[in-house]
Amino acid sequence: MKEKIILEEIQIDRQRKQQILRNIGKAVEEKRYVYCPSLWEIFRGQLKYISRFCLGGQLLCLFLTVVLLGYFQWVEEGMLTYLGTASVAASGMGIFLMIELSRSSAIGMMELEQSCYLNFKQVWCVKMILFGFLDILLLTVMVAVIAGNTSCGMFRALVYLLVPFLLSNAVQLLVFTMLRGRKGEYLQAGAAAVCGAASLIPLSSPRWYTLTYFGLWIVALAAAILWLIREISLIYRRLEEGEILCWN
């Protein structure tokens, strides 16, 4: 009761109240709403805009390889058939990511994307993680099937598949840094085809897949890793400098 009396006794200056409300409104309007998307929102957002051709192609590649490996199991094919098919799949599957990445460079989007809060490099990272996840899934399936159906162990199968996979990705990055424009995509597809064909070379003689030559595969794997690291650092440096981002 006492409180009510006090409130009623307070004199309200209506003009001053309006002024204060206006000031508050203005301050609210001027206040910038800073929004930081979560990692999940970033991934979900990018997934929406990835080209259907690239994502579909990658998934189709995964599906066909699994079907093919299943068929080989059914007809009880030999180790070389498994390794040949898996090597071609391993060297070819990087192409979809590279086509997706080169999409922005082919049409001058890189410069614009680089000026955004989530810049080009971050968008690239997200796409690489998404496609990389599918690559790892496919490699795991292939290694498991090969190890389970041939005399080749897990580790050896992994090395045999990683060599064409890493070499093909290094070649793709090399082509990407060397060429720009619409035709770059075709050249990248061409490079992937050449890598796929090259991955079949060891099949010319079964002895390449024996333990005697495994040391050579390890050396090739180390070389492929070093080359890929070099290509990634080169492209990172160029992106930092910025010239590669600009259309002219």
Place this chain on the structure above:
Amino acid sequence: MLELKLDRVSRHYKQKIAVDRLEFTFGKGIYGLLGANGAGKTTLLRMMVGVLKPTSGEILCDGQEIGKMAGEYRRKLGYLPQDLGYYPNFTVWRYLEYLAELKAVPPELAVERIEKLLQFTGLAKSGKEKIKTLSGGMIRRMGIAQSLLNDPEILILDEPTSGLDPRERIRFRNMISALGRDRMVLLSSHIVSDIEYIADEILIMKGGKITESGNLQKILKTVEGNVWECVKEPEQAELLNQQFTVSNLKNTEDGKVVLRIVSDTQPVEGAVRIPPNLEDVYLYGTREKSFGPRV
């Protein structure tokens, strides 16, 4: 406070110096950047946007180096590149929606903002159209819309009016004037009249350096006394046109020619001094060396 400071910023392309130790401080308002092709305008704008890294020097936003601010700086930016990139198969709406995500526009505000900007740029009816079906002017307007998606504090526009017809240019100029009231707008253009109409401050670039800067009155003063007008016979006018830098040449009804000449000295007997305009300043500021007869 909003301040963007160029601190001895340079950019080299192998042996060529595109931007040479530039020092300038930008605040709120509209800045117009004028310069011939190859003067370093686009390189400067790209460095200010953070696309290109300066070879030396620093760009500071409110005292912080923009490279170190990373996303926090880019959040303040709106950028329209000279050659606007786009995915041809995207619709206008999808394109703006995509860039709104990259610019971290809050999802609950994005739709409303895209609608407003489409209205603002006269593209309200084209939202569902694929970009590859749009005209050059419409694509330019879409570029302007994307640059405003995040309500930027710093708006950098490289040749924003190229490809626009006169009506669209005027509309765009008015739009920029309105935007420049409470933010920093930096635009480069070849079209001198665009800069003359809307820029609070004009910067003239040549050989990677800012040769003149200031408001229109200050800039015009720099060539006061160096602009001449004379009326001559067509043959003599042709000779003068070859010898001097003529900023305008107009035929009169009586078969004579009125020449507007930019020169340090009186180009011909009878020529009278006239007040300069920005085109004269541009020609004077981008001159080779001395501004007398061209031998």
